[in-house]
Amino acid sequence: MLEALLLLAVGMLASICGAVAGLGGGFIIVPVLAFLYTIPVASISGTSMAVLFVSAISSTIAYARQRRIDYRSGLAFSVAMIPGSVLGALTTTVVGSRTFFVALGIFLMIMAVMINFKPTSSRGGWLRPNTHHRLIDQSGQVHEYSFNMWFGCVVALFVGFLSSLFGIGGGSVMVPTMILFLAFPPHIATATSMFSILLSSFVGTISHVSLGHVMWDKFIWLAIGALVGGQIGARIASKIPAKAVVRVLAVCLFVVAVRMLFKG
Template sequence: MESLLLILVGMLAAISGAIAGLGGGFIIVPVLAFMYTIPVSNISGTSMAVLFVSAISSTLAYARQKRIDYRSGLAFSIAMVPGSVLGAWTTGVVGSRVFFIALGLFLMLMAVVINFKPTRSRGGFLRPTVSRAITDASGLKHSYSFNMWFGATVAFFVGFISSLFGIGGGSVMVPTMILFLAFPPHIATATSMFSILLSSLVGTVSHVALGHVMWGTFIWLAIGALVGGQIGAKIASKIPAKVIIRILSVCLFIVAVRLMFKG
């Protein structure tokens, strides 16, 4: 029963994570915390490893939909790498209670932020430095401009948060891309998953090197994540962005409250 439950959790996490580019760790981390009495580092390390598998599955599906901005995603992922390594190391020195409260506050903040409308006035550090034009598999053209330096700076902190909490930096990256970088929601989610794929590889290797991954638990979660990533990407292509944002906002808030009052 435990193996079946882990498969279902991995599938649910990958589906919900792929839909909005959040990675799904915001489901896996709380579940592992409630199911097992284990160090924070093992929770983060195992979740990060599953996140990598989920990102592979989702990215392949989004690639077929032609909704990934590869140049921007690669630039963001490069900026995430040093943050991912630092985050993996930091998990070993953060107390459990501090970890859960910090993660809960972080998720609660994101539950509010993702409901904001994209900013229209973009000057100063938000002044566009690059422009993109992408035509997806359905023939729809997406054109947008943004400040690459601001995006890369945020990506560094996203890498740190992702590896530290094991939840996937999409929780910060997607709202940033939509609110401040003017990315169309569906391009933002697809590009976020591509960035997470590259940065989570580094975070996973770091956690493996530090002995943080529980391999028995990881295998069952990964099986579910492989299937869920494909399903989530397909669902995301059919659901309006506004509906996706509302659903995940509620999910993030519920998980945040439960984490903050854990123990």
């Protein structure tokens, strides 16, 4: 019973943090499972991915009510993520490159710092905007931004692979990319990221389930916590200013980076 309560709390905390920052929460679940149990990396990634899917459902429902999801961009990004999600699930049993983990950790630390800087309005080359979107959220606030859709989709493909491979949620790369390089408003970026994660994590979860990577006895309690946490996290995100969302994201990215640097 104590183990069930612990997993329930972990699922809730991970989902709250994941929803606020748009990361999904796997950056908490993966290290906790690795610390508590002696199990294969594939089982950790698979279970975390399945919980991520549940968390994304809960968060997306809440963000949809707030009208902060850019559905057109989210659908495009999620379609690009799907091939990467399948490849990531197939790769979990063979990956073990220390260099790769270190490189990813350093990259995320750099992003944690850069995310605090305002996106430049003079983007050119492969960052030159080719799409303009305008959203009005539930509070009546107008969000207008222009970005390069092709660049976003290329990043999403890579994100889908990382998400399924590590079970950490591709938002750790996608959200800072959306804010820093695609000039998405922070609130729209986190909400749209969770929507994209919902669609891509479904494919990743199915892939992991078919490969027998999900530990169902642990998944149940983590998922119950994630369902509750996703609603709470989305509500917290709606109450805090955009700058605070960025600060939370930076801290979460740093945590993920440290996890990657000391993995294995």
